[in-house]
Amino acid sequence: MTPELVVLDMAGTTVADDGLVERAFTAAITAVGVPADRHPPMLDHVRRTMGQSKITVFRALLGEETLAQRANDEFRRVYEGLVHTGHCVPLPGAADTIRVLRAAGVKVALTTGFAAGTQHAILDALGWQDLADLALAPGPGVRGRPFPDLVLTAALRLEVTDMRAVAVAGDTPSDIRTALRSGAPVAAGVLTGAGTAADLRAAGATHVLDSVSDLPTALGVLPCEGN
Missing domain, CATH: 3.40.50.1000 (HAD superfamily/HAD-like)
Structure with a gap:
């Protein structure tokens, strides 16, 4: 029916998407101090959990709530900036x-x-x-x-x-x-x-x-x- x-x-x-999620995620974890050598396994997790709530992903990877919220806020700022500049x-x-x-x-x-x-x-x-x-x-x-x-x-x-x-x-x-x-x-x-x-x-x-x-x-x- x-x-x-x-x-x-x-x-x-x-x-x-064209890689926008990964770009914004990389910027977010960099902004909260995650060293570059930890980025690849984190990006692998992001790819495996595509579609899930972004704050949930940050909580799983960063553990501490304040850090996860900071990363999520930075993700939103960067992603929305990409959207506003025509990358959507x-x-x-x-x-x-x-x-x-x-x-x-x-x-x-x-x-x-x-x-x-x-x-x-x-x-x-x-x-x-x-x-x-x-x-x-x-x-x-x-x-x-x-x-x-x-x-x-x-x-x-x-x-x-x-x-x-x-x-x-x-x-x-x-x-x-x-x-x-x-x-x-x-x-x-x-x-x-x-x-x-x-x-x-x-x-x-x-x-x-x-x-x-x-x-x-x-x-x-x-x-x-x-x-």
Whole structure:
């Protein structure tokens, strides 16, 4: 059946990353005094946990809460600076995909592992503030991936009647785990970001797609005339 709600990740799924996360992360750990010889294993951890809440990643790597918060604040400053200077572009076909879904009566939520301020900086830079029905980031009462909170909160706020009518798409194993833990029957992985096909299938992806542009067809949602 046609889903009531599609929950889409941002960086790597609908928005190109192009190494921005790693650039901002490197700047953040440098700013809080992490020596250069410790950067490679930390960056490996960042790659493995792509899609998760950034403050959670900093807490895991730096331990001390004050240090993690300082690093997270620096990450946000650097990443948002890159966004504001034009280093943020949509993935081909992503905006059209959202429009096709909404024109077919499907609600769309954009979710992220970034802080809400960073998410809105991206939406502003792309002119996407009104593109989807909802934009949602981790925050008080909403844990980040791989917890199911982002999907469940989107379903609650958009008044979905049945979790079996929810589809989720993202580019990382964390996106897939979030989808499955929420009870969504569609956990689609896309190959435009951090995860490989093997990574996504190992996490339990129900579909592996070349890009988010393939999602409407996979869901059986046909473009309305004029879209």
